[in-house]
Amino acid sequence: MPVNLAPPSHLQSIAGIQIGTALAGIKPSAQRDDLTLFALAPESTCAALFTRNLFCAAPVVVARQHWQQKAPRYLLVNSGNANAGTGQTGIQAALACCQTVAEQGQCQISEVLPFSTGVIGAPLPVDKIQQALPLALSRLTDEGWLAAAQAIMTTDTVAKGISLQIHLENQVINITGIAKGAGMIRPDMATLLVFLATDANIPQPLLQQALSEAVAKSFNRITVDGDTSTNDSIILIATGQGQGIVTTANDPTFHSFSQLLTQACLHLAQTIVRDGEGATKFVEIKVEQGRSEAECLQVAYTIAHSPLVKTALFASDPNWGRILAAVGRAGVTDLEVEKIRIQLGEVTIVEQGGVASTYTEEQGQHVMQQEELLIRVQLGNRGTAQASVYTCDFSYDYVRINAEYRT
Amino acid sequence: MPVNLAPPSHLQSIAGIQIGTALAGIKPSAQRDDLTLFALAPESTCAALFTRNLFCAAPVVVARQHWQQKAPRYLLVNSGNANAGTGQTGIQAALACCQTVAEQGQCQISEVLPFSTGVIGAPLPVDKIQQALPLALSRLTDEGWLAAAQAIMTTDTVAKGISLQIHLENQVINITGIAKGAGMIRPDMATLLVFLATDANIPQPLLQQALSEAVAKSFNRITVDGDTSTNDSIILIATGQGQGIVTTANDPTFHSFSQLLTQACLHLAQTIVRDGEGATKFVEIKVEQGRSEAECLQVAYTIAHSPLVKTALFASDPNWGRILAAVGRAGVTDLEVEKIRIQLGEVTIVEQGGVASTYTEEQGQHVMQQEELLIRVQLGNRGTAQASVYTCDFSYDYVRINAEYRT
Numbered sequence: 019m020p021v022n023l024a025p026p027s028h029l030q031s032i033a034g035i036q037i038g039t040a041l042a043g044i045k046p047s048a049q050r051d052d053l054t055l056f057a058l059a060p061e062s063t064c065a066a067l068f069t070r071n072l073f074c075a076a077p078v079v080v081a082r083q084h085w086q087q088k089a090p091r092y093l094l095v096n097s098g099n100a101n102a103g104t105g106q107t108g109i110q111a112a113l114a115c116c117q118t119v120a121e122q123g124q125c126q127i128s129e130v131l132p133f134s135t136g137v138i139g140a141p142l143p144v145d146k147i148q149q150a151l152p153l154a155l156s157r158l159t160d161e162g163w164l165a166a167a168q169a170i171m172t173t174d175t176v177a178k179g180i181s182l183q184i185h186l187e188n189q190v191i192n193i194t195g196i197a198k199g200a201g202m203i204r205p206d207m208a209t210l211l212v213f214l215a216t217d218a219n220i221p222q223p224l225l226q227q228a229l230s231e232a233v234a235k236s237f238n239r240i241t242v243d244g245d246t247s248t249n250d251s252i253i254l255i256a257t258g259q260g261q262g263i264v265t266t267a268n269d270p271t272f273h274s275f276s277q278l279l280t281q282a283c284l285h286l287a288q289t290i291v292r293d294g295e296g297a298t299k300f301v302e303i304k305v306e307q308g309r310s311e312a313e314c315l316q317v318a319y320t321i322a323h324s325p326l327v328k329t330a331l332f333a334s335d336p337n338w339g340r341i342l343a344a345v346g347r348a349g350v351t352d353l354e355v356e357k358i359r360i361q362l363g364e365v366t367i368v369e370q371g372g373v374a375s376t377y378t379e380e381q382g383q384h385v386m387q388q389e390e391l392l393i394r395v396q397l398g399n400r401g402t403a404q405a406s407v408y409t410c411d412f413s414y415d416y417v418r419i420n421a422e423y424r425t
Numbered sequence: 426m427p428v429n430l431a432p433p434s435h436l437q438s439i440a441g442i443q444i445g446t447a448l449a450g451i452k453p454s455a456q457r458d459d460l461t462l463f464a465l466a467p468e469s470t471c472a473a474l475f476t477r478n479l480f481c482a483a484p485v486v487v488a489r490q491h492w493q494q495k496a497p498r499y500l501l502v503n504s505g506n507a508n509a510g511t512g513q514t515g516i517q518a519a520l521a522c523c524q525t526v527a528e529q530g531q532c533q534i535s536e537v538l539p540f541s542t543g544v545i546g547a548p549l550p551v552d553k554i555q556q557a558l559p560l561a562l563s564r565l566t567d568e569g570w571l572a573a574a575q576a577i578m579t580t581d582t583v584a585k586g587i588s589l590q591i592h593l594e595n596q597v598i599n600i601t602g603i604a605k606g607a608g609m610i611r612p613d614m615a616t617l618l619v620f621l622a623t624d625a626n627i628p629q630p631l632l633q634q635a636l637s638e639a640v641a642k643s644f645n646r647i648t649v650d651g652d653t654s655t656n657d658s659i660i661l662i663a664t665g666q667g668q669g670i671v672t673t674a675n676d677p678t679f680h681s682f683s684q685l686l687t688q689a690c691l692h693l694a695q696t697i698v699r700d701g702e703g704a705t706k707f708v709e710i711k712v713e714q715g716r717s718e719a720e721c722l723q724v725a726y727t728i729a730h731s732p733l734v735k736t737a738l739f740a741s742d743p744n745w746g747r748i749l750a751a752v753g754r755a756g757v758t759d760l761e762v763e764k765i766r767i768q769l770g771e772v773t774i775v776e777q778g779g780v781a782s783t784y785t786e787e788q789g790q791h792v793m794q795q796e797e798l799l800i801r802v803q804l805g806n807r808g809t810a811q812a813s814v815y816t817c818d819f820s821y822d823y824v825r826i827n828a829e830y831r832t
Contacts, residue, residue, distance in 0.1 A: 071750060072752075072762050073762050104779050106779075248746070326827055329823075332828050339545030339546050342480045342510055345480065346480030346655065347478045370512055371512045372546075373512075414821055417739065420740075421820075
């Protein structure tokens with residue numbers, strides 16, 4: 019069950035973006051739309067970030083190449099099959115789908131970016147996708163965001179999306195984004211996919227800069243199980259059909275837009291943790307007083323990835339020894355342990371190298387029973403850097419979901 | 426249930442080492458001996474390695490200091506309480522126990538090394554240990570190894586020990602060692618403890634060199650959950666009361682001794698994985714054709730720590746996409762994925778960037794159903810370096826054991 023997460027009731031359309039979905043039946047058992055087509059107005063700019071996994075999926079290879087060549091006119095997304103671990107055949111399959119979109123949508127093949135999510139290693143059913151494309155094209159509408167948020171899901175339990183708006187002097191800027199699950203949600207289900215769009219007019223280099231900065235503070239700050247997928251892709255389109263206009267990086271509008279974008283990305287990233295595999299708790303791990311953000315992150319991720327900490331969170335057990343041990347092995351070798359302070363919510367559990375004199379088990383228990391909690395580590399006046407990482411607990415359901423056979 | 430692991434039926438005594446155990450009742454529920462005293466003949470040399478966790482336990486702080494001052498005469502080990510996260514009070518408690526041993530054993534306090542394993546954060550019951558010491562002293566015997574292997578257990582399910590012997594020209598060298606569980610076996614139970622002894626005569630610097638090399642290839646090649654404990658300690662005593670004599674590092678006897686020691690350490694290390702928390706599989710991950718051992722280890726540990734790989738191992742699911750994804754995100758950035766070969770036992774699953782053309786699900790299934798298996802990754806003729814890491818799977822029992830309340 020997701021932690022405090024409801025699907026969006028409405029997603030604001032973005033002038034210049036139309037979306038159509040269709041049921042291609044990519045998995046024989048598919049009962050809901052599994053194909054999504056985004057049509058982007060000409061003159062749109064597009065920023066993108068792709069997985070750093072070397073074994074990236076065929077659609078990632080193709081999308082990256084096409085995106086570097088031309089601004090895209092169409093994004094084609096299928097769920098139910100990741101087209102990953104499929105070698106050269108997979109590349110050909112992705113290209114064949116792009117070619118069909120290009121023919122039916124009257125653009126060049128390099129103006130189509132493909133995205134896939136689902137089972138790894140199975141051949142992509144190109145014919146099913148080609149057959150469903152005319153329906154998706156015929157259904158293109160400004161109002162397609164909510165349907166798309168549902169169609170890109172694999173084993174996510176809740177559709178994920180957000181719309182934000184900012185009112186500047188004489189300008190309104192809209193951002194809408196949708197996302198699907200982090201981690202490999204169940205055997206062979208891969209991929210974080212995020213599609214964001216704004217009606218602002220922003221040059222591509224600035225759009226890319228804003229996306230990179232926003233992702234660094236959001237999607238790159240979450241972890242469910244530490245496993246980087248083969249298919250992760252994040253796309254941000256700026257259609258330029260609204261009122262907002264950004265021209266330079268010093269433009270105050272760019273600053274406002276970047277903040278809005280970060281807010282949207284952080285929301286979507288957190289929804290993915292809330293819907294993490296078997297999650298029962300939503301946890302922020304905040305490390306402060308570091309010399310650099312990097313060392314704060316190093317400590318935060320060591321805690322966030324510790325199976326011992328994660329199972330204690332599942333059990334609502336204030337097992338502070340595990341948090342302390344994780345800090346101690348995080349690889350920041352010149353920490354002065356007697357200066358470190360660790361808090362669970364507002365309760366101080368560790369100070370002066372051991373359990374705090376004021377700490378009682380009842381206090382720890384009280385905090386640990388909450389569904390949302392904060393683990394706060396102060397490194398002892400090394401500096402002013404800080405960083406937060408968001409994660410969930412490790413439950414029986416995590417093992418069940420990931421140990422089930424792939425059938 | 427441990428994977429193919431029985432307790433040792435006999436452990437060879439080592440001339441110059443006497444061991445006595447007693448029931449101190451450190452945990453009120455204790456039903457078996459929980460205190461172990463090793464008495465070392467004068468002139469013994471002692472090599473040691475301690476945890477690199479910065480939050481190391483009080484006995485580790487004291488043992489390291491004493492060991493640097495003088496060759497030890499006594500090792501005092503308690504199970505049931507780790508004396509970790511106990512700050513300055515914990516240090517005083519460890520010293521108080523050493524002082525009692527020094528008085529009753531007629532040596533200096535710095536000739537006593539303390540070791541503790543068990544619950545983190547609870548005060549060490551010094552009085553109980555002091556009261557049980559006379560009994561342990563009175564029971565000192567050459568034949569105490571097996572009793573010690575049992576007395577140092579916390580939630581290990583099987584006692585762990587080995588005796589090896591090598592016959593050289595005119596020399597016989599004996600090594601006996603015992604170990605207790607890796608990882609934090611259950612809430613607040615910490616510590617890998619290993620005690621090894623040989624009757625050979627070896628100068629301390631060479632003994633330390635041999636231990637460091639052996640541990641690098643054994644205890645530093647295993648992982649259950651990636652969590653480094655606060656109490657890990659490994660001790661190797663050379664009593665010099667046997668026939669073997671080592672004088673220099675070029676001595677062939679030293680080479681033979683080092684090999685024998687590595688063999689003993691590898692056996693003990695593997696027993697710890699076999700008895701890992703909730704383990705149902707024993708897995709070797711072997712990475713070959715690397716430029717350096719470091720990059721081979723980087724890939725091997727990424728696979729070994731992946732919760733997705735570990736849950737697939739538990740399910741006997743040949744989910745090769747997860748292994749491939751782990752290799753791809755291991756951080757060796759210039760791997761050529763199309764040259765990488767991944768095998769499950771003798772079955773090739775990945776080659777040329779995707780699933781092998783000869784691979785069938787039945788073959789993968791067959792290998793995955795075995796209790797002991799080999800995951801072999803060839804990095805594609807980058808070099809001749811190789812490294813193996815040993816691990817176990819991730820089962821419901823792992824979560825159960827670690828999520829249970831500490832009571």
